[in-house]
Amino acid sequence: MEDIIDKRMVDQSEMSYTVDILNKGVGQVAKKLLEESSELAFASVEQKSTADIVHEAADLIFHFLIMLKATGLTLNDVSEELESRHKN
Incomplete structure (x- = not known):
């Protein structure tokens, strides 16, 4: 996706x-990142369909x-930051 x-x-x-x-x-x-984050959170809490949650997760990741x-x-x-946390 970065490419x-x-x-x-x-x-x-x-x-x-x-x-x-x-x-x-x-x-x-x-x-926009905050908006997408809240949409994923609400979809999850409201137990929306798997497709809805995946859709919102994709928007957030994008x-x-x-x-x-x-x-x-x-x-x-x-990724390097996350890996460094496990080395220490």
Whole structure:
């Protein structure tokens, strides 16, 4: 997914949602990340269908990756942090 996000940022001739939200800045990405997080939480608490929960989880993960891109980080950076916690 990170490769797709990178490709869309390089090829901005095709205006995509990804390009649009990244161009709006970290603040807008953060708002969307919070929104998607709450939607997943509510879907889970309300015991929505598995498909609904998967849909909301996918939205959250996508926007999480967008946030990493907006802040110049990668999923690998997060993975390294998690791995370092288990070494100590």
